Ligand SMILES: [Ca+2]
């Protein structure tokens with residue numbers, strides 16, 4: 001599969017350890033249990049979390065094993081995605097074979113995608129110039145007057161154009177929105193800077209760590225099950241709210257509404273069983289690995305880190321503009337490390353230290 005430079009190939013230290021005394025914690029626990037019993041509710045405990053120097057919240061993901069990838073048949077997919085062209089179900093071969101992967105160490109993963117506000121704070125403190133600005137070619141954006149048919153590639157968005165950048169994708173973004181139009185190189189630079197600032201190791205998750213975190217114990221297409229229509233409860237994707245802006249894609253819009261035509265403030269939709277929000281939808285998320293169509297056939301069984309080299313980096317999870325087929329935990333998409341696009345953002349991983357592993 002070839003890929004144009006930007007276009008989707010399918011269309012300090014922990015600061016929130018509870019300061020309460022042990023006695024206070026016990027009282028709070030007793031009250032909590034009592035209230036839960038009164039209400040007839042048994043809630044799972046919140047996962048351990050911490051907030052870093054930029055206000056980014058991380059949750060602890062336990063070590064474990066999972067089945068990575070998907071071996072769904074084209075026939076099965078056609079049944080559940082009846083309005084899609086059959087050729088789309090034949091383009092998912094890089095999700096096979098399904099293989100068992102062990103994640104040997106716990107890790108902290110951003111509870112949310114990196115936000116516009118956090119990325120701005122990083123730029124101001126570090127002096128980093130985002131690649132779309134540094135190379136002068138700009139990024140991509142939404143322009144209601146733009147006609148994809150007027151361009152050679154038929155991109156859904158206008159660009160590259162210097163008028164668009166990480167803080168200007170052509171639609172309203174707040175400091176709580178996921179940052180978009182950032183390159184893989186920008187994401188790695190932010191992780192390196194945070195590591196230097198805090199004396200800990202930040203990086204992008206590997207593809208395996210990302211899928212393990214997305215599935216959160218599930219083996220279905222989506223963490224909540226296989227039904228594409230149920231996605232609107234947990235993910236901001238291409239839905240009834242987005243359809244009025246792109247009516248020609250009516251066949252691919254979910255019938256329900258997730259409440260967001262464009263990006264959603266991070267954490268607007270429900271978390272998965274690991275306490276992570278927006279793993280599916282909102283912003284595509286760069287991961288560390290190079291993409292290789294055949295990698296799963298030879299992937300190591302423990303902590304795989306992807307091919308040694310390659311030409312394109314993997315991004316995962318789908319976006320606010322993605323159709324449900326492309327917002328599955330197993331789906332793999334990819335672009336060059338220089339790619340910037342109005343659908344692509346990031347989520348960072350913070351490596352666990354020995355103290356964390358005893359939790
Ligand atoms: Ca949406």
Ligand SMILES: [Ca+2]
Nearest residue numbers: 278279281283
């Ligand atoms: Ca996402």
